[in-house]
Amino acid sequence: MKIFGIPIFPEQASTFAKDVDALYFFIFAVSAFFALAVAVSVIYFGIRYHKTHDGEIGARIEGNLSLELLWSVIPTVIAMVMFGWGASVFYHLRRPPAEAMHIYAVGKQWMWKFQHLEGQREINELHIPAGQPVKVTISSEDVLHSLFFPAFRTKIDAIPGRYTELWFEAQTPGSYHIFCTEYCGTNHSGMIGTVTVLEPAQYQVWLQGGGVEGTLAQRGAKLFNDLTCSTCHLDSGQGRGPSLKNIVGKTVELQNGSLVMVDEAYLRESILNSQAKIVKGFQPMMPTFQGLVSEENLVALIEHVKSLSPDATTAAPATGAPSAAVSTQKPAAAEKK
Amino acid sequence: MSGHVSPISLYITIFMALMVLTGLTVFAAFIDLGQFNFLVAMIIAAFKAALVIWYFMHVKYASKLTKLTVATGLFFLAILLGLFLVDYGSKAFTQLPPFLS
Amino acid sequence: MSNAVVHADGHGHAHATHHSALQHHFDTMAQQKEAAVVGMWVFLVTEILFFGGLFAAYMVYRIWYFDAFAEASRSLSLFWGGLNTAVLIGSSLTMAMAVRSAQTNKRTATVNWLVLTMILGAVFLGVKVIEYADKFEHHHVPGYNFQWASHEAPAAGAPSTLLGAGEHAPATEGAAAAEGHRELSLNADQLQLTTQIYFSLYFTMTGLHALHMIVGIGIMLVITWMAWKGKFDDQYYTPVEMAGLYWHFVDIVWIFLFPLLYLVERHV
Amino acid sequence: MLDKLKIPDHHYLHDGHSLRSWLLTKDHKRIAIMYLMSISVMFFIGGLFAVGIRFELATPQGDFVTADTYNKFFTMHGVIMVFFFLIPSIPAVLGNFLIPPMIGAKDLAFPRINLLSLYIYWIGGIFTLYAMISGGVDTGWTFYTPYSATGSNTNVVPTAIGIFIAGFSSILTGLNFIVTIHRMRAPGMTWFRLPLFVWAHYATSLVQVLGTPVIAITIVMLAVERGLGFGIFDPARGGDPVLFQHLFWFYSHPAVYIMILPALGVMSELISTFSRKTVFGYSFVAFSSLAIAVFGFIVWAHHMFVAGISTYAAMVFSFLSFSVAIPSAVKMFNWTATLYKGAISFETPMLYAYGFMGLFAIGGLTGLFLATLGLDVHMHDTYFVVAHFHYIMVGGAIMSYMGGLHFWWPKMTGRMYSEFFSRVSAIMVFVGFNITFFPQFVVGYLGMPRRYHSYPDEMQVLNVMSSAGATVLGLGYVLPVIYFLWSLKYGQVAGPNPWGASGLEWQTQSPPLTENFLKVPIVDREPYDYEHLVAKEKHLV
């Protein structure tokens, strides 16, 4: 929305935008009501009861219990409505639908790197189709960053050593800002970009274009060879390591008897800190790849492993697992869905 | 006005109790109580601390205000630790110690 | 412009005999002492929350990296730790006795008990020096060429290379298993990382505790000197009592640090 | 009657004239004056950084200073304004000066500790200023890890140590107030006869004493991590950078109530005095201060909704965040009700009080936007947040501080300032303030992130407005310096009670004696008793 050509309200380009803005206007209205109520009474009293002669004093009014109760209870009720509404919008913002298209983002001083499953890689630019839920899984290579899409009304911090995620469903084709909103050093304000929402058909065209070196999973497959993973992980299951076929979405039994659900966080941990959880029946002989695979290559590897389980519906990564997180007991039960 | 003077015997008793409890806490650490090891250790430590506060630090004989001050400190410590657990206890990757969950 | 709210009163400077230690803005010694006690306790409350921040960090990481904490804690010497606990509790007793002597007008006894308390404090610090030196020797000081090698395990600090990895990894009868340890879910590399967190907390916690002891001994030097000069009597011994409260508090911190740091998991 | 007034011969300012008599004083009033001078200097240093910020943001390109310099500007602006200006402002100046006379005491409980806290403040301040001159810091006032631990190569540790030191000053002030309020009240001065200013300071002191140690230990952990290479928050060793945020906000959220509670206390005095009426619902206003102080400790993670805390924790903290709004609302409504059937007049302090009512309402209500989960996701770390806290801290706290300063200035110095210029400055500040910060709400919702050295072109108009407003605002703050200094010599003699106020501090001469009162007062009536005051006045004439 613009006044005299000056934008004063951000575009509504996602499904959330309407939800968030509705909430905004509700709180705005409540606030305006209370602010005006206070301002008007204060000004009115100031005029009406203006002191007229020296030595005049106000009426002796000590207080009034029912009034006090009234103006404690009413704000409490209103505040609870705000909380409830806000919480439900938030819950929605945090729950990506299962069918969401998946994109990886890595923050790094001072750029955003995006990777599509189909293999496209973009820096400070992101192309997505309209009308399709998109889930972005985010990590950071150095310090904190925060991925912010103002037109979609959503953001989340990028935290080194962990995955966080956000999702949205863009609706209106066009180009919108991407900002980094967590202060990250010198060029924090330069860590910006553009997200381009395309009609689904255009998006398909965009996907075809450009010299892409295979899909993300294909790149991962190559890495799988280059990093010698393939020497141990044979599909037959006869190698030194377990077969990685069809493991995603299943539970694996560990040496100490506990069960673990195979999701992205688990795969990440298995690669970076292989011996955090030892699969039953195997030796803790897999080397640690911490420091040897970059965040980008890591997501490629994970994508490759996931592609080995074609019919798995990917479990959401457990938010915020530190890379060396250790859990000895129950499987890392994802937040209760 | 010189405040309460505790008998020497009381101090000696408290001292002995503290030593015994120290022994107990070491002993308890060597038997496998599963998750309860931690709980036991903390209960013993809290008990020792209470003895020191109550007798050595004369809170037993101190004004209500002093008692209230001590309680306030502990209350806010509990807020600090407790609300930390609200986040860390509910993160997907964190297991609460079973005796808490 | 006199005012009805302000009346003349028989309060305040009406008393003929003032104790020499009564400050001008207090009315009575009782008021002055109570102010000091409450003030000291408020200060100790700040200390509770000061260490509370550390305990919160400790709590988080202990839950996350319990195994690393258990392993690292086993490397501490129970003997020295236990001895120090006893020493510190003993010093609390002598401190309580010092206050009691001051309360009962026993000048020499006060001085003696205070000196004894300081000696015990110094013993504690001496033991801490031994323990710290041991950590330096074993490369257990985080940030300063930290190396976590648990017993016979291969030089875990060396990052396992891709090629050599297979050879490195110990077979089933790992060192730990042979000693009858509970199955660890961490390998050497992870221990290398996460025990560092333990030792970072260890040094911060014990270091700050030791700093408090040093300050305490400093305070006590002054108090002892004052006691020696005969500044205290059964009407006025507040400084001794304040020093006592402080010292007991430092003792309490250790009462918690001892099980948290030394006794994470000993039963294996 | 006015021409008969003259400055009394004996008062605290005349109790020794040497520098030594000031530097070694144990008089709470002299210490307050020295605090006043120190924090004013700090305010103008912090303000100059703000000028730098606004100058840079007048154009979108980021062409006035380099990005690094800009980052240092807002960091040092935030650090100085928060830790060296606003936290000590009302408590250490007005609280220090007024609490003893308000409760009928000769001094605070621990005068030497009071002086010590001033020295500690100076040491901390010098430390921080030194760190700034010798290179500055660029982490933001929040010092988030891992950037502060490993990313930044500026003077992080010295600055943090400066804050650490200043923290002890704050703790000691709070400790002193608590004990004083408990133990030093004059005969008859029961808890429910205390001025609400004192209640507010009591609540503030609780926060200072309970919160500040946690920031101290957090700084220690940051320092050992950065300085000695310990790993506590280091993600490379499995540490949790978010843990730092928890610890930081455990203090820094309650700290915002260190800044606002004393301001709320000043407000109660101003509203009552200038409507010549007792505060409506005294006990509710008194207890709401305590409630704000306590609830303030359970809401901190509302700064971390998108920082990677669990969804469940976010909900709990959002819910709890609304709990502070209720006692704040109670206060606002009670002040409004106080005005009803009052005898209201608009001297300068009351102008500030009116300004406060509007600006604090907006600042507080926008806090509700931020506490609402679904909205904070969009608004977090945008200029909406910047506008929110400036509305509270500048529009609320500083307005109230200025109001209080104008109110008690005649008590502190014995003289009046220029009524005309003080009104002009009050209006300039109010107008300038709104021009500066209202556009920031808009540009914030538009999506402009904070701590940005350059920004998209389409946001320029709103930013220019903001920069222009800051100029008016800045001049509005310079004016009082001039007329206050002028008043010291040429101001009209004020007399003991120029406003006809009811507090005990007005029942003694201005400036007061070193011991505050000739005789220890005995209190035999409720606070804010204007009937009595008038009756007495009539009796005298």
Ligand code: HEA
């Ligand atoms: C003096 C300082 C001060 C004060 C008093 C407050 C008061 C409040 N603040 Fe604010 N805040 C800051 C200073 C302050 N804040 C700062 C500095 C930051 C940014 C830090 C940084 O990241 O650098 C911040 C950030 C901040 C955030 C984080 C935003 C983000 O980074 O994403 C949130 C979120 O909940 C918040 C909420 C609140 C709330 C609910 C209050 C409440 O206490 C407000 C209560 C007041 C009212 C509600 C108004 C009066 C009531 C009425 C007029 C009646 C009507 C009321 C109802 C209907 C309920 N604040």
Ligand code: HEA
């Ligand atoms: C008490 C606290 C306080 C106070 C009083 C102020 C006062 C002001 N602040 Fe500040 N501000 C903060 C606390 C405060 N601020 C904090 C905590 C941050 C966050 C920092 C961070 O992100 O880490 C912040 C951040 C902040 C930003 C965001 C920077 C960014 O995110 O990139 C901006 C931008 O406009 C700003 C502006 C101002 C202005 C214009 C004033 C004005 O009110 C200042 C008015 C004063 C003067 C102007 C000085 C006096 C006048 C002169 C010396 C005369 C000469 C001047 C002229 C003629 C113009 N502040």
Ligand code: CUA
């Ligand atoms: Cu990346 Cu800011």
Ligand SMILES: [Cu+2]
């Ligand atoms: Cu807050």
